[in-house]
Amino acid sequence: MKALKCRECGREYPLHATHVCEFDFGPLEVAYDYAKIKKSLTREVIQSRPKSMWRYRELLPVANDPTVGTQAGFTPLVKADRLAKQLGIRELYIKNDTVNYPTLSFKDRVVSVALSRAKELGFTTVACASTGNLANSVAAQAASAGLKCYVFIPSDLEQGKIINSLVYGAHVIGIKGHYDEVNRLCAEIAGKFGWAFVNVNMRPYYAEGSKSMAYEIIEQLGWRIPDHTIVPMASGSLLTKIQKGYQEFTKLGLVGESKYSIHGAQATGCSPISAAQKAGLDFFKPVKPDTIAKSLAIGTPADGFYALKVMKETAAHADDVTDDEIRDAIKRLAETEGIFAETAGGVTVGVAKKLIASGKIPKDSSAVICVTGNGLKTLEAMTGHVGKPREIKPSLREFEAMLAQEEKVNA
Ligand SMILES: *Cc1c(COP(=O)(O)O)cnc(C)c1O
Ligand SMILES: [Zn+2]
Numbered sequence: 001m002k003a004l005k006c007r008e009c010g011r012e013y014p015l016h017a018t019h020v021c022e023f024d025f026g027p028l029e030v031a032y033d034y035a036k037i038k039k040s041l042t043r044e045v046i047q048s049r050p051k052s053m054w055r056y057r058e059l060l061p062v063a064n065d066p067t068v069g070t071q072a073g074f075t076p077l078v079k080a081d082r083l084a085k086q087l088g089i090r091e092l093y094i095k096n097d098t099v100n101y102p103t104l105s106f107k108d109r110v111v112s113v114a115l116s117r118a119k120e121l122g123f124t125t126v127a128c129a130s131t132g133n134l135a136n137s138v139a140a141q142a143a144s145a146g147l148k149c150y151v152f153i154p155s156d157l158e159q160g161k162i163i164n165s166l167v168y169g170a171h172v173i174g175i176k177g178h179y180d181e182v183n184r185l186c187a188e189i190a191g192k193f194g195w196a197f198v199n200v201n202m203r204p205y206y207a208e209g210s211k212s213m214a215y216e217i218i219e220q221l222g223w224r225i226p227d228h229t230i231v232p233m234a235s236g237s238l239l240t241k242i243q244k245g246y247q248e249f250t251k252l253g254l255v256g257e258s259k260y261s262i263h264g265a266q267a268t269g270c271s272p273i274s275a276a277q278k279a280g281l282d283f284f285k286p287v288k289p290d291t292i293a294k295s296l297a298i299g300t301p302a303d304g305f306y307a308l309k310v311m312k313e314t315a316a317h318a319d320d321v322t323d324d325e326i327r328d329a330i331k332r333l334a335e336t337e338g339i340f341a342e343t344a345g346g347v348t349v350g351v352a353k354k355l356i357a358s359g360k361i362p363k364d365s366s367a368v369i370c371v372t373g374n375g376l377k378t379l380e381a382m383t384g385h386v387g388k389p390r391e392i393k394p395s396l397r398e399f400e401a402m403l404a405q406e407e408k409v410n411a
Contacts, residue, residue: 001015001030001031001032001033001061001062001063002031002032002033003015003030003031004016004018004028004029004030004031004204005028005029005030005031006021006023006024006026006027006028006029007026007027007028007029007306008021008024008026008027009021009023009024009026011023012031013028015030015061015063016121017118017121017123017196017201017202018201018204019200019201019202019203019204027203027204027302027303028204029204029207030061030204030205030208032058032059032248034248034251034252037058037059037252038252038253040058041056041058041059041252041254042254043219043223043254046219046254047219051074052070052071052072052073052074053072053073053074053109053112053209053212053215053216054066054070054072054073054112055074056211056212056215059208059211059215059248060113060208060209060211060212061113061117061204061205061208062113062116062117062120063120064120066112066113066116067116067119067145068111068112068115068116068119068141068144068145069102069108069109069111069112069113069115069116069141070112071101071102072100072101072102072108072109072111072112073100073101073108073109073112073212073213073216074216075095075096075097075099075100075216076096076099077093077094077095077096077216077217077220077221077368078093078094078096078337078339079092079093080092080093080094080336080337080369082336082337083332083333083336083337083349086332086336087352087353087356087357088356088357088363089356089361089363089365089367090363090364090365090366091365091366091367092366092367092368092369093217093221093226093366093367093368093369094333094337094339094368094369094371095213095216095217095368095369095370095371096339096371097109097213097370097371097372097373098339098340098341098342098345098371098372098373098374098375099374102137102140102141102144103133103136103137103140103141103164104136104373104374104376104377105133105136105137105295105342105372105373105374105377106133106210106213106238106370106372106373107133107134107136107137108137108141109209109210109212109213110134110137110198110206110207110208110209110210111134111137111138111141111198111206111209112141112209113205113206113208113209114126114138114196114198114199114202114205114206114209115138115141115142115145115147115196115198117202117205118147118196118198118202119145119147121196123147123194123195123196124147124148125147125148125149125150125193125194125195125196126138126142126147126148126149126150126195126196126197126198127149127150127151127152127186127189127190127195127196127197127198128151128152128186128197128198128199129152129153129179129182129183129185129186129197129199129200130151130152130153130179130182130199131153131154131157131179131234131294131295131296131297131298132153132157132158132161132294132295132377133161133295133372133373133377134151134198134199135151135152135153135161135164135165135170135172136161136164136165136377138151138170138198139151139164139165139166139167139168139169139170139172140164140168142168142170143168143169143170149168149169149170149171150170150171150173150195151165151170151171151172151173152173152175152182152185152186152189153165153172153173153174153175153182154174154175154177154178154179154181154182154294155174155175155176155177156294157174157294158294158377158378158379158380158381159379159380160376160377160378160379161294161295161377161378162174164377178288178289178297178299179289179297179298179299180286180298180299180300183298183300186199186200187200207237207241207303208241210237210238210241210242210245211241211242211244211245211248212245213238213241213242213245213370214229214241214242214243214244214245214246214249215245215249217229217368218245218246218249218254218255221366221368223254223255224255224256224258225246225249225250225255225258225260226260226366226367226368227259227260227261227365227366227367228260228261228263228316228355228361228365228366228367228368229242229260229261229262229263229367229368229370230263230265230348230351230352230355230361230367230368230369230370231262231263231264231265231348231370232264232265232266232296232344232345232347232348232370232372233264233265233266233273233274233296233301233304233307233318234295234296234297234298234301234344235298235301235302235303235304236264236273236301236302236303236304236305236306236307236308237302237303237307238370238372239262239264239303239307239310239311240303240306240307240310242262242370243262243310243313243314246260246262260314261311261314261315261316261317261361262310262311262314262316263311263316263317263318263319263351263352263355263360263361264277264307264311264316264317264318264351265318265319265320265321265347265348265350265351265352266296266318266319266320266347266351267291267292267293267296267297267320267321267322267323267326267343267347268291268320268321268322268323269289269290269291269292269293269297269322269323270287270289270290270291270293270296270297270298270299271287271320272284272285272286272287272299272300272301272304273301273304273307273308273318274318274319274320275287275320276304276308277308277311277317277318278317278318278319281308282305282308282309282312283305283308284301284304284305284308286299286300287299291323291326291343292323292326292327292343292378292380292381293323293326293343293344293346293347294343294378295342295343295344295372295373295378296343296344296347317355317360318351319351319354319355320347320351321346321347321350321351321354325346325350326343326346326347326350326381327346327381327382327385328346328350329345329346329347329348329349329350329353330342330343330345330346330349330375330381330382331382331385331386332349332353333345333346333349333371334375339371340374340375340376341371341373341374341375342372342373342374342375342377342378342381343373343378343381344371344372344373345371345372345373345375346381348369348370348371348372349369349371352367352369390402
């Protein structure tokens with residue numbers, strides 16, 4: 001990496017823990033020396049390295065070898081033939097971050113980068129504002145790195161996400177308000193305490209971790225960019241970094257030039273970005289979230305403007321799905337592919353279904369759906385919606401009677 005660079009005016013800044021341009025308040029992004037990287041980073045070099053996101057380390061913002069989260073990433077790309085048949089598309093894959101290491105969500109990627117960089121910069125306390133998964137990953141990876149940790153979450157999160165932060169011994173602070181209020185408070189705290197807030201002052205480094213998902217999709221597809229990628233949007237950051245990842249691999253000659261679309265998915269109960277895209281607007285209107293997809297419930301998305309730009313540039317679409325459609329999609333993915341996703345996964349699969357049905361994603365194309373979190377963390381969403389186990393006495397007669405009765409019902 002070369003410098004931090006303003007996305008608006010292009011001014012460069014030293015590689016410190018800072019995230020906004022002093023002149024126009026534009027967001028800072030990490031810039032790289034691609035000419036130098038091109039000389040050393042080949043397909044062969046990448047393939048010779050361990051199977052983690054760090055096999056692309058020249059394109060990730062650390063000065064030295066990573067020290068935190070060295071096993072994150074390189075999750076399976078599952079060829080989803082049974083789901084493809086149901087949705088009516090030729091070639092479909094699930095990028096399965098429900099099994100990311102160590103905390104079962106895509107956030108393990110961004111946190112590995114943020115904490116490795118925080119250690120390089122000399123921080124001893126790390127923190128974040130989170131809708132749940134980020135808190136889990138910061139808490140776990142701070143514990144294994146021996147860092148002090150504060151995580152700030154809306155107090156009404158799912159049990160699984162709360163316990164998954166507390167168990168690592170992190171200071172967990174539940175804020176009585178929604179994420180946007182948590183985030184605003186964290187911006188104030190970050191300005192006052194000398195901590196590394198992974199998604200505030202460390203945001204330029206943190207966000208780069210998302211690119212690894214794009215690199216892996218290309219490599220696992222046999223060095224090819226899919227025609228369509230469907231991405232869940234909270235702040236919109238992941239979607240923008242999928243484009244950056246595809247662009248970088250193209251620029252470095254690791255993959256051929258091709259045309260692709262990167263579509264965005266939101267929950268109807270918090271859809272500022274998809275609503276703006278559908279209305280043909282360049283700017284979103286902030287909303288108050290009300291959805292079971294709590295991990296995506298950001299009413300004022302920091303990268304919403306840039307996500308809209310990426311969708312426009314790649315001739316892509318956005319859509320959103322209701323709570324019932326989210327549950328249906330979670331069940332469909334589980335029943336066809338054996339993958340239990342959290343509510344965000346239901347959002348992405350549900351939106352993919354809509355985009356294929358409407359022809360916005362043509363039936364004769366290839367598509368990758370990014371499934372970013374694990375269903376075991378949002379059990380509340382499915383409670384009462386998947387039926388109940390049948391209970392019988394430990395007797396063969398009772399079992400046979402039960403089967404006979406079931407056959408009668410099904411007949
Ligand atoms: C954080 C998160 C995302 C994406 O968030 P962005 O802020 O848009 O980068 C997607 N899915 C899950 C499950 C998440 O926790
Ligand atoms: Zn600027």
